Amino acid sequence: MSASANTPSQTRERVLSGMRPTGALHLGHYHGALKNWLRLQSTHDCFFFVADWHALTTHYQQREDIERNVYDMVVDWLAAGIDPEQATLFIQSRMPEHAELFTLLAMSTPSSWLERIPSYKDQVERNRELATYGFLGYPLLQAADILIYKAAGVPVGEDQTSHVEVTREVARRFNRIYSPDAPILPEPQALLTETSRLTGLDGQKMSKSAGNAIAMRDTPEVVESKINTMPTDPQRVRRGDPGDPAHCPVWPLHQVYSDGDTRAWVQQACKTAGIGCLDCKRPLIEAIQKEQAPWRERAQELLADPKKVHWIVEVGTERARAVARKTLREVRGAIGLAY
Numbered sequence: 001m002s003a004s005a006n007t008p009s010q011t012r013e014r015v016l017s018g019m020r021p022t023g024a025l026h027l028g029h030y031h032g033a034l035k036n037w038l039r040l041q042s043t044h045d046c047f048f049f050v051a052d053w054h055a056l057t058t059h060y061q062q063r064e065d066i067e068r069n070v071y072d073m074v075v076d077w078l079a080a081g082i083d084p085e086q087a088t089l090f091i092q093s094r095m096p097e098h099a100e101l102f103t104l105l106a107m108s109t110p111s112s113w114l115e116r117i118p119s120y121k122d123q124v125e126r127n128r129e130l131a132t133y134g135f136l137g138y139p140l141l142q143a144a145d146i147l148i149y150k151a152a153g154v155p156v157g158e159d160q161t162s163h164v165e166v167t168r169e170v171a172r173r174f175n176r177i178y179s180p181d182a183p184i185l186p187e188p189q190a191l192l193t194e195t196s197r198l199t200g201l202d203g204q205k206m207s208k209s210a211g212n213a214i215a216m217r218d219t220p221e222v223v224e225s226k227i228n229t230m231p232t233d234p235q236r237v238r239r240g241d242p243g244d245p246a247h248c249p250v251w252p253l254h255q256v257y258s259d260g261d262t263r264a265w266v267q268q269a270c271k272t273a274g275i276g277c278l279d280c281k282r283p284l285i286e287a288i289q290k291e292q293a294p295w296r297e298r299a300q301e302l303l304a305d306p307k308k309v310h311w312i313v314e315v316g317t318e319r320a321r322a323v324a325r326k327t328l329r330e331v332r333g334a335i336g337l338a339y
């Protein structure tokens, strides 16, 4: 198939964002990233990709299920409302163009720029298995991912701004060396995004590996059972004991899911033992089930038609490739490799 280099909304500012393929997504992914993608897709020219090479930089020994994880995740993107007519969806490993740009950028990027990334040393000290060339080079691969689409913005949390800064430095150095009169690679801006960090069933950060997650596609029964068995303020041993939402893992979920009236009711009734914990959890269960209902419906349709999901990714990948190839032609030309 062929695809035009023009994306559906090319007059809009382009943003790029990726997600590692972790399989079916949970509510933490939705509130931490997907909700923001949904907002961006109607205002920007969005390129969203499955960062499967990035996953290999830290989990290179775990090959199992990677394909299923990739497509399960894309199903959740689509189920949440990511619209392939508005956004370009693709898989990183289907784009060898990223690897070529990574290689070319690597020639002029001082290794000290990568070694000084704040999290790099910490992570390698904690886990020697990460002392690989791939893990060191990961921010440069990320730079290639961004620069190959000439993205103007990259949505990031506060802890990720150093990666965007490296991308900007890499672009600046490339432009200075190879195209000083007409910069080829624009420096992207970090789009600091407002996201809610959802805590898990135990009050810690929600994550699949910690076993404290509610999946986006959990059934209503599973959601009810997970919430009803959540621990609460340890001071509330009996129904008549007053509690404090500040010490209860249920409260952060109310802060995301409940309106002002419900939150005021929880505060007052918990502190006066006016309600039991199951009463308190009821509106939360209902709010989560209501949020999930359209996702589950859309996901069922997609799971019944896997070819459709593959086709969506195929179209997005070819659309992305047309843009990536154009940038690579310019880059090769600037370096003197246009033969």
Ligand code: SF4
Pocket (backbone or CB within 6 Å): 232, 233, 236, 243, 244, 245, 248, 249, 250, 251, 266, 269, 270, 271, 275, 276, 277, 278, 280, 281
């Ligand atoms: Fe937690 Fe609600 Fe029980 Fe208070 S009433 S301890 S906030 S579950």
